[in-house]
């Protein structure tokens with residue numbers, strides 16, 4: 001397995017700021033306090049507030065993961081990556097189902113030295129394999145073959161690897177398999193729960209401890225923290241669970 005004590009300590013938990021607007025986002029950050037150094041901005045907040053909100057978060061010295069899950073023709077995606085690269089975010093998502101040519105165009109755009117000079121840091125591209133809300137029945141509905149879900153995740157991770165992406169998004173159920181086959185890829189794992197609480201719309205969930213024990217490099221947690229009566233306490237509980245070993249939900 002991939003785990004050393006250092007690995008566990010270094011695995012960041014990105015808190016998903018899945019809220020309606022800037023006011024709610026900053027109220028949440030206030031509640032989370034200094035324990036929160038990593039945030040995820042998704043479609044809801046980005047479409048409401050745009051790049052200015054992202055720049056405000058970066059200015060607070062938070063590490064920002066922009067989860068836009070780009071999916072379009074290669075030229076359009078490459079242009080979007082260039083637009084994002086100047087914002088100073090650390091990571092951006094793109095759908096691996098968009099295909100090799102799209103991923104390669106995105107990777108080339110993200111590696112532009114001129115863009116790094118503009119933002120001061122590299123933009124890491126993460127390829128979403130299969131959303132953690134999808135189960136076996138879901139992939140049949142999507143028209144994918146009868147292969148097990150994990151085989152599709154591994155194939156899509158291979159496309160991300162060959163296109164020289166920084167990493168992939170997968171669930172904690174597949175992370176060990178992905179990291180064993182493609183050790184150079186980083187793995188970001190959503191669908192994180194402590195056990196006992198609601199899975200909400202997630203299908204493939206694991207605990208923080210299980211995810212890191214199986215090789216996750218980054219975790220993302222939303223509702224169990226942001227909708228908790230005390231988000232700060234909830235974040236601490238997730239951070240504590242990181243060190244708690246590999247028990248599954």
Ligand SMILES: O=c1ccn([C@@H]2O[C@H](COP(=O)(O)O)[C@@H](O)[C@H]2O)c(=O)[nH]1
Nearest residue numbers: 016042130131132190191220221222223
């Ligand atoms: O496959 C994926 C890709 C991204 N996400 C995002 O992670 C968070 C998870 O939120 P929870 O409230 O902890 O369920 C959310 O922002 C998703 O957009 C994902 O869940 N699965």
